[in-house]
Amino acid sequence: MKLKFTKQDYQTDAVESVVDCFCGQPKVERAQYRLDPGIRKERKGQTEFTTDPDLPGFRNHELKLNLGQLLENIHAVQHRQNLPLSPTVVSKPSCPVNLDIEMETGTGKTYCYIKTMFELNRRYGWSKFIVVVPSIAIREGVAKSFEITAEHFMEEYGKQARPFIYDSKQLHKVESFSSDGGINVMIINAQAFAARGKDARRIYEELDDFQSRRPIDVIKKNHPVLILDEPQKLEGKKTAESLKEFNPLAILRYSATHKTEHNKIHRLDALDAYNRKLVKKIAVRGISVKGLAGTNAYLYLEGIQVSASKPPVARIEFEKRQSSGIKRVVQRFGKGDKLYELSGNLDQYRDFVVTDIDAVTDTVTFSNGAELRSGEASGDINENTLRRIQIRETVRAHLQKEEENFYKGIKTLSLFFIDEVAKYRQYQDSEELPGEYAQMFEEEYRQALNEYLELEDNPYKHYLQHIPVHKTHNGYFSIDKKSKRLIDPKVKGRGEEKQADDVDAYDLILKDKERLLSLDESVRFIFSHSALSEGWDNPNVFVICTLKHSDSTIRKRQEVGRGLRLCVNQAGDRMDPLSCGATVHHINRLTVIASESYKDFTASLQKEIADSLSARPRKADEAYFKGKVLRTAEGNVEVSDQMAADLYFYLIQNQYVDSKKEITKTYHDAKDSESLAELPESLQPYAPQIVRLIDSVFSDAMLPEFENGRTVKPNPLNKNFEKAEFKVLWEKINRKAAYTVEFDTDELVGKCVEHLNADLKIARLQYVVESGVQGDKISYEGLKSGSGFAIKETATQKLNSTAHSAVEYDLLGRLAEDTCLTRRTIAAILKQMRASVFVQYRANPEDFLNKAARIINEQKATVIVEHLAYDPIEERYDSDIFTAEKPQEDFKKAVKAERHIYDYVFTDSKNETEFVRTLDTSAEVVVYAKLPKGFSIPTPVGNYNPDWAIAFKEGTVKHIYFIAETKGSMSSLELREIEQCKIKCAKKFFSKITTDQVKYDVVDSYGKLMELVS
Structure with missing residues (x-):
């Protein structure tokens, strides 16, 4: 690797x-x-x-x-x-x-x-x-x-x-x-x-x-x-x-x-990194102890499973009488099950009958009024019980994420931090023995593994079968040089500052960094001393579990920091926004197994993030917006007094700020649902930049909401997938195609010259002249502090002469490298530029190179799309792509559906949710599907994945089959050039591979969809 x-x-x-x-x-x-x-x-x-x-x-x-x-x-x-x-x-x-x-x-x-x-x-x-x-x-x-x-x-x-x-x-x-x-x-x-x-x-x-x-x-x-x-x-x-x-x-x-x-x-900062998808998204599996009134019954609700053909079932750990005595076991329960009978008539469960299992709220209700949420335990809970639950949840979270990552060629690692080596490895004479946590792990791993091996045959199952249990975990600790035994490191400091001083241990961690990223390496679960935590920055850590006493001096951000880095695949490519686009947070999701409730852990983490943002402005008023810089593709634009006034009035008018001039939750809800009110005319050309400027003002509502890792459940295909209408639709759109581009170099040169002459504006260098006068009285303190002189006037001047630079620039080579064009083509462009524009190069070479490269790249993309043509090939997409990824989503975003090919539809915005609900109740719609990520259209600016495939009832509309891309009301203003290029390519793709019965377009609502198909 x-x-x-x-x-x-x-x-x-x-x-x-x-x-x-x-x-x-x-x-x-x-x-x-x-x-x-x-x-x-x-x-x-x-x-x-x-x-x-x-x-x-x-x-x-x-x-x-x-x-x-x-x-x-x-x-x-x-x-x-x-x-x-x-x-x-x-x-x-x-x-x-x-x-x-x-x-x-x-x-x-x-x-x-x-x-x-x-x-x-x-x-x-x-x-x-x-x-x-x-x-x-x-x-x-x-x-x-x-x-x-x-x-x-x-x-x-x-x-x-x-x-x-x-x-x-x-x-x-x-x-x-x-x-x-x-x-x-x-x-x-x-x-x-x-x-x-x-x-x-x-x-x-x-x-x-x-x-x-x-x-x-x-x-x-x-x-x-x-x-x-x-x-x-x-x-x-x-x-x-x-x-x-x-x-x-x-x-x-x-x-x-x-x-x-x-x-x-x-x-x-933390908000910028999260919103720009530069770090992993965080999910938390909290474990809380709950006392059920009047009972000592031990219960732990692991989670709720849903399926296409059966009612939901709850996975509950409880005590059961067996021939060898009373043991704690995990068992599936359905509505109406009596825990008293299933436990072997243990008295503590006499009044426990399952009356309701809610998959959306993740709760189980019993006949005696008791209610348990996923991650809640009641009854006899000691530290060993809590640690075992943490280890079990880590194993299950790992296997869920690993199955998804396996088919993407991404190695999944889970990291346990413990407070002493003896919990992982013990020594008796010359014999090396597993510690209590290692024993717990192997027991829980075998149980979870047996359940996975019962599933249908697939490559992931084969992968699991070939890894011996004792080889799938390893310990990274300090090593005694004489006995070669694992030992606790020498630790300096306390609390958050606690750190190990063992070079050998860190050397081992770092030496194995790339090796651990390979799917050929059997180690997937890592145990390490908590004092060595700073040494772990492996990008493929997807689950973190701290098996130690709660320490209020250890910050939550420090705890999750070891797993925030974006992951890499087997080729060493980082799965970032450039390579993954909108799916970056679906792939990069860090699950933290907390030893406290989900609510307590996430509240503490949000508070720490909020405290770290103290330097962010809190008030959104005219004074803040005046003079701010909007960084656009054409250059920087400064917010004028009138623009600042228009923006502040816009925020007041739409209740996006309150009486304290703070951004409201109304604004963030509207932004998340892509339903922001239309900007004033003076601001519309800069809509994306205006949104980012508003977002730079901090409010509590903008803090990220961390996912509950327990609400992740499988969402299987249902009978709609087998409907004749969907099969016909799929047959019409599953063709693959290759694209070719033929364009005239002279045309490209002409477009580049035209836009360079019109748009290339280079900032001249400036200098400041400050005039000051010595004070009336001179003191030793004044001379020492430098306050003996006072500035009376400051003037900013432009440097009109040519800027001398000792740097030798390769003008042709640099532009050829940044645009992927030949030096001959770059030379042709520069020769035809107006002299008055080209002379700006001497004033500020670096700015000239950067802006010229951007303009040339924009025109290159435009020419390519204009001259692109698709040709269908024999190969087709197989329907297996609907099951290959085995989608697992956050059920908080789930919409129960009747006409979708899965039981639940997962949406990303309020606009999408409304679109789905209307689709699902429309008399004209027979079946619809959110197209999987595996269905993509090749384009010169990256693969493109459309949103929806819809089949209408024959005779109700003109276009029976429709491929839709849903966007919010501000989408036309916020669409980047690259997105617009992809949409243009998609229109060419579908017009080539399908008949008049199939139509592709961008819509913002069901009403717009019906306009296009009717």
Whole structure:
């Protein structure tokens, strides 16, 4: 398994936010200084230098921008991201430049700061970087990230970084760091320079084995850029004081939760990451203990199963009299079942008769008035019982998700965190024995496995059969070097700061990272010590279970953070929005097995997320909207006073804000159901950007609702699937086709030239002139603080002369690479551009390249779709695609249906729900289906999956068969260019492979559908 990396817009934004803060800094490569060779050593009568006295060192060139220029750059970056503008450049004793980059856990902040190093090197020539981390776990993870991204960045930049982990016993690496002219990166944990131990002091001491030099003196000569990973854990007094010893050029701070803010230049917080589908969706299986009045009867409701032909049944664990004694067993119960009789006449169940099983609300009601919800237990509940339930739920959640992932070529991993090794592995003399949790796991796994093996024969069943139970789980712990036994790690800190100090354990975790992603590897369930949790960032963790006493100091975000990263398939491709589109959260779903109720766990998690969003604005008024930037494909648009007034009135008029100027639940409900009121005319051209701007204002209603992992149940096909009308419809649309594109290069060149001449506008560089005067009185304090002068006037001027750049650009090569066109075609386009437009290249080359590439790509897509033609091929879609994925959905979104091919229809919005309900009651409709993801139409801009296939009663409409794409009322404004291209392709596809009886179109309601078919 080899992980692959692709360019992601949100990561590029994070990189550019940092790099653009230094605009105007001249590029100076390989700035030299004389490297201190240290004191000569005598050996056997010969004089030796361990360092060549004439060997040059290489350092970062000094920052040439003054604070005014830096602040102007920072404001430009903050302005385009609609972040609050910093009043000053925040300086500290450790460094004059301190930039904060906020990125949610799992979105690739390590990748971003590695890429930032390459960009800072390309733009400004800086090549010395130090990554400071708070723990051994993060240090080892960072080193691994450099290793697995090396080839990726080599392809993009044509060079490799040279990272190394600082070790006071291997100081020759420090010397190489200084003497090498390439990109060099030192990775160091804070304990190596800010602790009191002997090893930590060595960095400040003159050492015989380092030619009587102090390592810190050699390091500081490089004037490095410092990158702090998780800076909120590096704010101790000793650490903060020690940072200035590195003589940093700038400090970049990367975290999801900044404790202290400096100049924030980028924000990708928990809400942004979730709404943009950059992290997994979270489902929670809570376990709550409930006392049923007047009884000690033990009951645990695992869940409710539904089927096409039978009433729902409940899976309940209860106590049953057997020949070997009373045991707890899991059994299926139906309406009317008497627990007293089925338990072997145990008195505690005398009044328990099942009177109702509700699959939608996940509840079972008994004749004595008692009610249980899925995940609730009553009666005799001790810690062992709770842990066994957690393990059982983890196994079942794993198998549900694994079956779905198996057919997509995605390995599924589940992660148990425990508080002591003895719970997993014990030792008796020389014999290794399973601990109580390992025994529980194997018992519960065998029981769940036997149920799966009873099902119909399929490839997933064969996969399960070939994995021995004892090989499907493994423990990752510290290992005693003498006895080779698993041991508890040495732990430092308490609560959330608790961490292990065992390099070997982390090395094992990281070494096996790719191996565990392979379906050929039998290990699927992992047990690890809770103190090693930071070491786990495997992208294919889909279930997390913490088997330990509840600890109020451990945050819920920390608990789920180990599984947020988007997964990868067997080819190493990440299943992200680029590759999966709208299905990204269907594939990427993390289930947390909590030791508390669903309600308590999710409430705590939501509160933690809300608390982390304190920097977000809370009021949506004119003052907030004025001057904000709308980033469109054509360029940036600033919100004018009139636009701000129109937007605020729109929000008031539709009750989208309340008297406190806070966004209401009404707005979020309307947005989710795609039924937002129409925007004023002045704002309609920017509808998607306006929605994102409103969403930047925080309200409690926008917090994500975490799914209840228990409401996931199979939804089998029913008798409608066998109806003749559906079979005829399927026969008409299941043809596959290949597309061809033939277009004239001259036509493409002409379109590109036309739109470049009309739309290419390059921003000129600006500078700020500040005029000030000295105060009437001068004090020592004023001179010391810099407040002896007061700014009286600020003027912003445009730089009209040509911008000098030391960077050599390959204009043709760069545009050819970004557009996938030949250099000849790019040259033809540039030659025909108006000189007055092309001359903008000299003013701002980077902006010219980016905007020109975007315009050319847009015109290329348009030309391709216009000249695309489909040709049917012999191959057809098999009806197996309706069962291959075995859809399992959240029943909270379920609509019970009569005419759909499944018993339940799962909708994504209020608009879809209304559409389904009308379809299901319409006298004209015979049968309909939500088309599975496996039914896709190939297009030049990615595969396209239509929404609905509908068969009408013959004689009631003109078009008996209809393929529909449902969109909300604002959809035409929000449709991206790529979606519009796909819809145009779909129309060509269906017109080619079907007859006049079948029609395809986009509709927003059942009424619109009837207009089109009648």
